Amino acid sequence: MILVTGGARSGKSAFAEKLAAEFDRVVYIATAQAFDDEMRDRIKRHRARRPTAWTTIEAPFDAHDVIDRLRADCILFDCVTVYLSNFMFRPSERSIDEYFRLLIESLRNFSGQSIVVTNEVGGGIVPDNPLAREFRDRQGLINQSLAAAADEVFLCACGLPLQLK
Numbered sequence: 560m561i562l563v564t565g566g567a568r569s570g571k572s573a574f575a576e577k578l579a580a581e582f583d584r585v586v587y588i589a590t591a592q593a594f595d596d597e598m599r600d601r602i603k604r605h606r607a608r609r610p611t612a613w614t615t616i617e618a619p620f621d622a623h624d625v626i627d628r629l630r631a632d633c634i635l636f637d638c639v640t641v642y643l644s645n646f647m648f649r650p651s652e653r654s655i656d657e658y659f660r661l662l663i664e665s666l667r668n669f670s671g672q673s674i675v676v677t678n679e680v681g682g683g684i685v686p687d688n689p690l691a692r693e694f695r696d697r698q699g700l701i702n703q704s705l706a707a708a709a710d711e712v713f714l715c716a717c718g719l720p721l722q723l724k
Contacts, residue, residue, distance in 0.1 A: 560666050560673045562705050565715030567678065572637055574713065574720045575676045576608060582633035582672060585613040588626070590642040592619050605637070619645045623658070626665040626673075634669060639677035639705065643698055647690075659701050663708050677702055679714070 561578060565571040579585045587609055593599040609615070613635075618625045622642065626634060636642075642662075646655045666673045680698045706712045712724035 560669075560675060560705075560709045560711075562675050562677065562702075562709040562712045563715060563720070564677045564679045564702060564706075564712070566682065569715040570718035570720070571676050571678075571713075571715040572605065573608070573718070574715050575635055575637065575674045578674050579613075579633050579635045579672075580610065582631075584632040584671075585610075586629055586631040586634045587613050587615045588622055588634055588636045589615055589617050590619050590622065590636070590638060590645065592641075592645065620649070621658075623661040623665040626662075626669055629669065631671055633672040633674065634666075635674045635676070636666070637676040639675060639701060640680065640698060643701060644694070647694060647697075655697065659704065663704055667708055675705060675709070677705060 563571045563575045563578075579587075589602070589605070591598060591602055593602055606615070614631070616625055619642070622636065643655070646658060651658075666675060678698065679702065680695050686692045686695055706724065709724065711722065713720040714723050715721075
């Protein structure tokens with residue numbers, strides 16, 4: 560598993576896509592939901608960048624079930640941060656921690672290469688409200704778990720990837 564992290568517009572998705580392009584059968588797991596025009600435009604730009612030969616599966620929830628059934632050379636999961644935000648506003652019988660434990664387990668057990676994109680959200684100011692602080696803290700802890708499970712970790716800044724692990 561390769562983890563690619565960085566701030567907003569740091570080049571992490573483009574770098575992850577470049578890594579995935581080395582493989583023949585790529586499945587792109589998209590986690591975003593198009594709730595507004597800005598997100599629809601963002602999703603459209605991401606789709607336009609991807610090779611047409613790649614298979615895209617939209618999995619805003621239960622991505623571990625999708626990954627467990629996949630047969631491909633490579634999966635590109637983009638992105639963990641949006642995936643977390645999906646769960647923050649959805650009542651569920653499972654805890655958020657359990658969903659991410661299942662996701663990491665599925666990514667580690669995938670028979671091909673898994674490439675995971677996530678945001679580094681802890682480098683800014685302390686959020687001014689409890690929900691934003693909870694999100695930041697959860698994201699930081701999830702990123703630590705992903706990095707511990709990953710074989711390689713890259714931090715992107717200004718479009719440049721730096722290998723951390």
